Amino acid sequence: MGNIQRFPHSTKAASTNPLKMSQPLGAALAYLGVDRCMPLFHGSQGCTAFGLVLLVRHFREAIPLQTTAMDQVSTILGGYDNLEQAIRTIAERNKPALIGVATTGVTETKGEDMGGQYNSFRQRNPMLADLKLVFANTPDFIGGFEDGFAAAVTGIVEEVVEPAAATVKGQVNVLAGCHLSPGDVEELRDIIEGFGLTPIFLPDLSLSMSGRQPDDFTATSLGGVTVEQIAAMGASEATLVVGEHMKVAAAALELKTDVRSIFFDRLTGLEASDRLVKTLSELSGRPVPARLRRQREALVDAMLDGHFFFSRKRIAVALEPDLLYAVTSFLADLGAEVIAAVSPTQTAVLEKLRAATVMVGDHSDVETLAREADLIVSNSHGRMGAARIGVPLHRMGLPMFDRLGAGLKVSVGYRGSRELLCEIGNLFLSREMDHDEHGPGHGRGAGHGSGQHDEGHHCGGGSCGCSAG
Missing domain, CATH: 3.40.50.1980 (Nitrogenase molybdenum iron protein domain)
Incomplete structure (x- = not known):
């Protein structure tokens, strides 16, 4: 990707549209x-x-x-x-x-x-x-957000997990980072159980934040990993650690129980999914299920179909560090150029990013860096800046308050990677179709020609500065 320029922190005196969460x-x-x-x-x-x-x-x-x-x-x-x-x-x-x-x-x-x-x-x-x-x-x-999540998981491990005298055959722990949605956790559960393994997720947002309707009101969390399951994590054969920020909790768990850790920096993309599947096959001693083989073929086919629309596309990404790494790596794998990667906090994973510019900043920095971009990937707080510069926004991460089903989105494994590829690829395809229909004069702001700046923003006849409507 050429010379890499790194800006550890934004030089602004104040954050005007924060990306960071506490x-x-x-x-x-x-x-x-x-x-x-x-x-x-x-x-x-x-x-x-x-x-x-x-x-x-x-x-x-x-x-x-x-x-x-x-x-x-x-x-x-x-x-x-x-x-x-x-x-x-x-x-x-x-x-x-x-x-x-x-x-x-x-x-x-x-x-x-x-x-x-x-x-x-x-x-x-x-x-x-x-x-x-x-x-x-x-x-x-x-x-920031990842640090607090990691501190809480580490505290739970130190307080609740108990060492075990014997190992339970087929039981594995999964330390699921905060960049995994409830939908991602549910997808991982299906993949792991497909190998005959019994996973214990900590935390397990798929059971508490995926949408449930209790018969009676409860003032506490509804669903999730139980305290008894957490206590039994010391009897597992291995711990799958997902995300750089989960390493501290993994170290605490391994120190307390001697259960070995297997680290995954991302689970999005073909290579990352292959490594996960290979690891699970080795742990279980079973061949890869036919369902996963079909999903892999579908992902490879989608990559062949979609790489034309990603090639040389310029994309700016602003997300929490581990999700930022997963998304930028996946986009780079598909031939896109990540012109800017903006993180809310400084972490070790930023050193591995494949991007022309890496910055610790906020959404206003994204707005400045993405003026020549074809797409911005960020949470819902990025919608106003994207609309101002006329660049489409693909929403990921937290918060996502202007779309239904935010917590159910899947971007891990073969199936999730394919869905993410198609969602972003369709934005590029739609933009090219608008460009063909309205002529080259619309250029980078082709979204104006369709009365849209992003996936869901419709212009109101001048309220946002464009001439549509």
């Missing part, structure tokens, strides 16, 4: 993948309200999320009383299997000793000795 929000999503769990933000009510709205808009589900409701006085003098009262109230009223505590900027700035508060709670509340309680330090002024 650590507490990532921790909350991890906790929501545990059955009968109650995530608890140790901070002010506002910290919880904003996170709650974002998750509700993305998943379109009832999201259980509680707060210790810190005010000015408790923030200055110490918030242990608020924390203890919140945990006791939740335990008595909701009977959760696990309470996951995530700190916020309020408590982290104060510098509260969360380990000491955990010990104090256990000593002062012996009647709640059976309650599983996980504390994660997740300051929202450093790190």
Whole structure:
């Protein structure tokens, strides 16, 4: 791809259209993948309200999320009383299997000793000795969504997983990173079970965030991996680790149980899917199921059909680091040129990106870098910038609040890779058809010729600056 220019951080004094999401929000999503769990933000009510709205808009589900409701006085003098009262109230009223505590900027700035508060709670509340309680330090002024997710998963491993004297034949752990949607997790479950293996996902968003209608109201998370299953992870034959940010949790699990880890930096694309399937075949001692062989043939055929539309296309991508790596690698495999890869945080995986420009920045940086692009790949917050510069937007990641079924999208394995290829390829094909119909004068802004800037934005006759309508 020529010379690579790297810009560690945007030079702007302020973020005007943020791409970054906070650590507490990532921790909350991890906790929501545990059955009968109650995530608890140790901070002010506002910290919880904003996170709650974002998750509700993305998943379109009832999201259980509680707060210790810190005010000015408790923030200055110490918030242990608020924390203890919140945990006791939740335990008595909701009977959760696990309470996951995530700190916020309020408590982290104060510098509260969360380990000491955990010990104090256990000593002062012996009647709640059976309650599983996980504390994660997740300051929202450093790190980002992936860091908070990883901290929560690591806390769950350290608190709940138990070493085992014997191994359960065919049982495997899967540490599923936050870049995997509930649909991705469900697809992975089908692939793994196709080899006769029994997977334990941590967290398991496919059972809690994929859409369920309970007969009775429950104040805790509905579905997900159970506390009993998490405790049994020490008896597995191996742990599949998906995503760079899951390495810390994998190290904690391996240290505690001696279960070996197998790392996957991505599961999108032909080569990545082949490695997963080969690993599962070796673990199970079984041949690859015919269904997966058919799916692989379909992906190869789709790559042959679609590579004409990806060749030399210029694409800008702005996503969380591990999803950013998976998507940019897949696009590069298909012959596209990733002209800009924008991450909300600095992580080790950025060093592996195949992109002309790699930057830690926000959506306004994407808008600047993508003016000559054929496509932008980002979440729903990128829609306004994409509309301003007349470049189509393919929505991925979180949040995606202007589309139905955001949590059910699949982009892993042979089938998911094929679906992603077709979705993006169809945007290019549609754009070329519009270009042919309206003439070369429309050029890069061909979306204007069809009254559209992206997959779903229709111009309103001048409200967005174009002449359509």
